[in-house]
Amino acid sequence: MQQFSACQAIVCDLDGTLYLESGPIPGAKDFLNRVCESGRQLYYFTNNTSVSRQKWIDKLATLDFPASPEQLITSADCAEAYLRRHSLYPTIYLVGNTELKKEFVSRGFICLSEEQALASEPLAVVLSFDTELSYQKICICYELILRDIPYIATHPDKLCPVTRTTFKPDVGSFIALFETATDGRRPIIVGKPTMEAVRFISDKANVARHKIAFIGDRLYTDIRMATTSGMVSVLVLSGETTASMLEDTMDQPLIVVNSVADLIKYL
Numbered sequence: 001m002q003q004f005s006a007c008q009a010i011v012c013d014l015d016g017t018l019y020l021e022s023g024p025i026p027g028a029k030d031f032l033n034r035v036c037e038s039g040r041q042l043y044y045f046t047n048n049t050s051v052s053r054q055k056w057i058d059k060l061a062t063l064d065f066p067a068s069p070e071q072l073i074t075s076a077d078c079a080e081a082y083l084r085r086h087s088l089y090p091t092i093y094l095v096g097n098t099e100l101k102k103e104f105v106s107r108g109f110i111c112l113s114e115e116q117a118l119a120s121e122p123l124a125v126v127l128s129f130d131t132e133l134s135y136q137k138i139c140i141c142y143e144l145i146l147r148d149i150p151y152i153a154t155h156p157d158k159l160c161p162v163t164r165t166t167f168k169p170d171v172g173s174f175i176a177l178f179e180t181a182t183d184g185r186r187p188i189i190v191g192k193p194t195m196e197a198v199r200f201i202s203d204k205a206n207v208a209r210h211k212i213a214f215i216g217d218r219l220y221t222d223i224r225m226a227t228t229s230g231m232v233s234v235l236v237l238s239g240e241t242t243a244s245m246l247e248d249t250m251d252q253p254l255i256v257v258n259s260v261a262d263l264i265k266y267l
């Protein structure tokens with residue numbers, strides 16, 4: 001716990017870590033307020049790109065969690081940073097919800113419509129958590145991948161939690177579809193657990209990685225990113241990971257607690 005106490009920045013996953021469908025995790029608000037009172041930086045990081053940043057801020061406000069837009073990081077932010085750094089800007093084909101498209105447009109991107117995508121030359125195709133996915137979008141994305149246009153996916157999660165024990169297919173499942181269709185083409189992934197996400201967090205927090213704690217409930221994203229990058233990894237058992245899953249994995253966190261409430265006394 002000493003490493004955790006010494007952290008100057010705390011980054012929290014959202015679903016399963018701070019709330020469940022049923023509401024906030026007991027003690028989560030007190031934990032977040034304590035982080036702020038202690039003078040540490042607080043950030044939220046979600047891979048879920050099915051809604052806009054504003055929707056996330058609204059949700060955090062509804063839960064009465066302390067949150068400003070600067071404290072929120074999504075895997076769409078990591079995608080934007082990647083696209084800009086690699087000059088894959090402004091024209092893209094985004095496989096994404098209307099809300100996310102509007103957000104990219106508000107940041108200066110040109111998101112080609114389904115009608116325009118194949119007739120134009122987008123600089124990149126970006127695959128996000130599109131809950132409005134249609135067969136037309138699947139066919140366009142497939143064609144663009146075959147044309148060798150840079151192919152970026154916001155995150156690798158196979159499933160998105162609905163409740164603690166029920167899920168719906170997420171971007172990792174879409175990636176598998178295109179991998180099958182294109183005989184093995186894989187995207188560049190930019191959200192948790194990739195180094196692109198680590199870079200984004202490090203740039204924002206501006207402290208050494210071993211002074212950043214990442215708290216999450218998913219082993220192959222939250223914990224893998226923290227352990228491989230040298231952050232302090234904290235697994236909470238309030239979400240999807242069970243004791244038996246933890247026994248069977250290579251993604252071993254430094255710290256395991258039942259929930260964020262258990263961390264308050266170390267701040």
Ligand SMILES: [Mg+2]
Nearest residue numbers: 013015016217
């Ligand atoms: Mg989670």
